[in-house]
Amino acid sequence: MPRRGSSRSAAGRDSQGRGTTGDGDAPERRLGGISDARSYTPRGRTVRDAGRPDRSADPFRPALQVLDGGRKGPVRRTPTQPARGSDRAGGRDDQDGTAGRAGRDGTGRAGSGRAAGREGAGRTAGGPERGRTGGNRAVRGPGVAPAPRRGTGRTATDRKQPVRPHRKPRPPKLASPNRRLRFGSFLALTLFAVIGIRLIVIQVVDTPAYADGGLAGRLSNPVVIPAPRGTIYDRDGAVLAHSVEARYVYADPTEVTDPAAAAAALSPLLGIPKSQLLPRLVPQKRPDGNESQFEYLARGVDIDTAKQITGLNIAGIGIHRDERREVPGGDLGANLIGFTGDDMHGLEGIEGRYDDVLRGVNGERIFEIGGGDLNKAIPDGYLKETDPQPGSSLVLTIDRDLQFEVQRILSEAMARVRATTGTVVVMDIRTGEVLAQASHPTYDAANWKPSKPTDREDVATSFVVDPGSVHKPIVFGAALEEGVIAPDGTLPVPATINKGGTTYRDSRNAQGAQMSLAGMMAYSSNVGTIMLADQLGPQRLHDYQLRFGLGKPTGEGMPGEAAGRVLDPKDWNGSSPGSIPIGHSVDVTPLQMTAVYAAIANGGTWVQPSLIRETVGPDGTRTPAAAPETRRVISPENAAALRTVMEAVTTVPGATGLKAAIPGYRVAGKTGTGSRVVDGRYAPGEVASFIGMAPADNPRYVVSVFAHTPGGGGGDIAAPTFKDIMAFTLLHYRVPPTGTEPPEFVVFPK
Structure with missing residues (x-):
């Protein structure tokens, strides 16, 4: 079977290559060249090709067969082409080129023979031959019946069916470029x-x-701008503690190239041993596992010293702005003022108690920096700066000059009597302002680290003692106020008195004689005081103790002030009616007892002690301290009578407080000998005390002296110290001498 696209047409060719039509009537035509080659399509000849000479000799035929793929199969026909199964050029014959297929009979049945013929064999169109043309199908001539359909052997006429017009297939619709x-x-x-x-x-x-x-990656860590801490002034505006600009020195151990050499160079400038500097200069790990890049070497370094360190150009060593707390007086009022830590936070004393007032709010600076080696601030780059807010300042009630003299006198006296602990309080009775409050031992607040914790205690508010006989004026005042005894009244005072199995006696035996109230005060009669307390009763005595301010902190302003302890009557034991009136089984602080005497000097009105006079804001606004608490304890008349009775202590011959007398001034007071209470137990030794006021006829100031010594009474140890301090106080404030003489006291009226 001829290949598709390569079969011959119904017209044959002769041996010379000339084509003839099927009936032999058509004239001879020769085709050749490119134009003839274009006449062929992969599907065979068109209608135009019908009647043209045979082109089997066309030299372009093989190329067209290749383009058609050389495939065999059915050929699409055009409307003018005969149906498949119509006449074809017959078979092939390599010998004679005759027809290879038998024609069809009159019925249209096709024969079975096949003629083969190639070279020189022509094809006729006379009879309906079955077969396909190679590239061109046989075209019906005039009067020639249509070829039968493929596979039926019958023509459209035989089947008596009309020939449907065959529509030309539309080419596929191409995409529109628009x-x-x-x-x-x-x-x-x-x-x-x-x-x-x-x-x-x-x-x-x-x-x-x-x-x-993007900015977040270029911002520096916040640089703290320290806020100046408020200043602490004395009552006259003298500086007691203030902050000054300084520098801190730090190290980046990762950049220090020679730690040993750096430590040797910095040690003399910082005053820190090399052995302490070297561990901070060598590389080290932080708890999170990262290498430390910042270690403080020193805080509060002088600016001049910092400049010298900068001039050394030591790799890894840096300087930055800092603040240093200075206490010009050194140990002047150190136990009151306290100190701050390296971070400028108050730790003890007034610095600690009023840290929230003195400490300001630090500012900060955040700026844009370059990366790598350009780790510096970018000019005109991002900059955010928060200004620091300075702290407020405090004006104390303390008088610097008086404080200095009180500390000097106390220190000399404590050394003389070998006291381990001592304190002096000077108070203005009208306002409750504490003018001086000294402690022994003391320390240098500007260099507090070498000191012991016990050296830094404020003795006046933390020293808990049994007051001893200085407690007796409370009993006398209550007795006068309650009418138990008159100012000029007397009592028969026996040699001893027994309470709960404990015998109490006097150092000066009255042997049952009538003794005046002034005499009992002058000789510090234990028996007479217990007898007055018996007439008062436990509950009334307890009430007056509380009204005079015992059993709770005074609220002066010092941190950690002790409250002391006053036994409720229901807690008294058998000996309590004898011990409590004379100042035992009562826990007080020196400041509490000073306030008791100030109330007597102030006409019977208790005034809360105070250390803070006013607050000065950063803008200079002054805010006075809150008014102190006050309350009436005894009447002014009874207070005046009690002061007169107490003058007997410094004037009656043989009285316990003669060493407290000040020439030219009337002095009222009381001596005492008690014990120190430590952790609820009595410590070895005795606490000698004297509390007095002057001028007695018109009191201005109260001075209290307490000293813990190996032994000795208040008259010998504390009274002389009181005299020196009170005399300086009166002179310092220019209090004129008393214009009247003290009264003549009768101890044993007849």
Whole structure:
């Protein structure tokens, strides 16, 4: 069977290559060249090719067969072509080129023979031959019946069916380039619009977010700008403690190239041994596992010293602004003022108690820095700076000059009597202001680290003692106020008195004689005082103890002030009616007892002691301290009578407080000998005390002296110290001498 696209037409060719028609009537035509080659299509000849000479000799035939793929199969026919199964050039014969297939009979049945013929064999179209043309199908001539359909052997006429007109197949609809262009343009414009909108959003709407996101990686760590700490002044504006600008020295161990050499160079300038500096200069790990890049070497370094360190150009050593707390007086009022830590936070004393007032709010500076080797601030770059807010200042009630003299006198007296602990309080009776409050031992607040914790205690508010006989004026005042005894009354005072199995006696035996109230005060009669307390009763005595301020802190302003203890009557034991009136089984502080005597001197009105006079804000605004608490304890008349009775202590011959007398001034007071209470137990030794007021006829100041010594009474140890301090106080404040003489006291009226 001839290949598709390569079968011959119904017209044969002769031996000379000339083509003839099927009936032999058509004139001879020769075709050749490119134009003839173009006449062939992969599906065979068209209608135009019908009647043309045979082109089997066309030299382009093999090429066209290759283009058609050389395939065999059915050939699509045009409306003018005969149906498949119509006449074909017959078979092939390599010998004679005769027809290879038998023609069809009159019924249209095809024969079975096949003629073969190649070279020189022509094809006729006389009878309906079955077969296919190679590249061109047989075309019916005039009067020739249509070829039968393939596979039926019958023509359309035999089947008596009308021949349907065959529509020319439409070529496939090609894509429109205009549509593609429009779609591509729309897509491109859409993309450009989306990108443009997004750029506008990024650069206009989201600019701060993106800018900040990039900025975060270029910002430095916050640099703290220390806020100046408030100053502590005395009552006259003299500086007791203030802050000055300084520098701190730090090291980055990762950059220190020679730690040993750096330690040797810094040691003499910082005053720190090399053995302490070297561990901070060598590389070390922090608890989180990272290498330490910052170690403090010294805080509060003088600016001049810092400049010298900067001049050394030691790798890894840096200097930065700092603040240093200075106490010009050194140990002047140190136990009151206290100190701050390296971070400028108050730790003890007034610095600790009022840290929230004195300490300001630090500022900070954040700036943009370069990376790598350019780790410096970028000029005109991002900079955010928060100004520090300085702290407020405090004006104390303390008088610097008086404080200095009190401390000097106390220190000399404590050394003379070998006292381990001592204190002096000087108070203005009208206002409750503490003018001086000294402690022994003391320390240098400007260099507090070498001191012992016990040296830094404020003895006046933390020293808990059994007051001893200085407690007796409370009993006498209560007795006068309650009418138990008159100012000029007397009592028969026996040699001893027994309470709960404990015998109490006097150092000066009255042997049952009538003794005046002034005499009992002058000789510090234990028996007479217990007898007065018996007439008062436990509950009334307890009430007056509380009204005079015992059993709770005074609220002066010092941190950690002790409250003391006063036994409730229901807690008294058998000996309590004898011990409590004379100042035993009562826990007090020196400041509490000073306030008791100030109430007697102030006409019977108790005034809360105070250390803070006013607060000065950063803008200079002055705010006075809150008014002190006051309360009436005894009447002014009874207070005046009690002061007169107490003058007997410094004037009656043989009285316990003669060493407290000050020439030219009337002095009222009381001596005492008690015990120190430590952790609820009595410590070895005795606490000698004297508390007095002057001028007695018009009191201005109260001075109390307490000293814990190996032994000795208040008259011998504390009274002389009181005299020196009170005399200086009266002179310092220019109090004129008393114009009257003290009264003549009768101890044993007849």
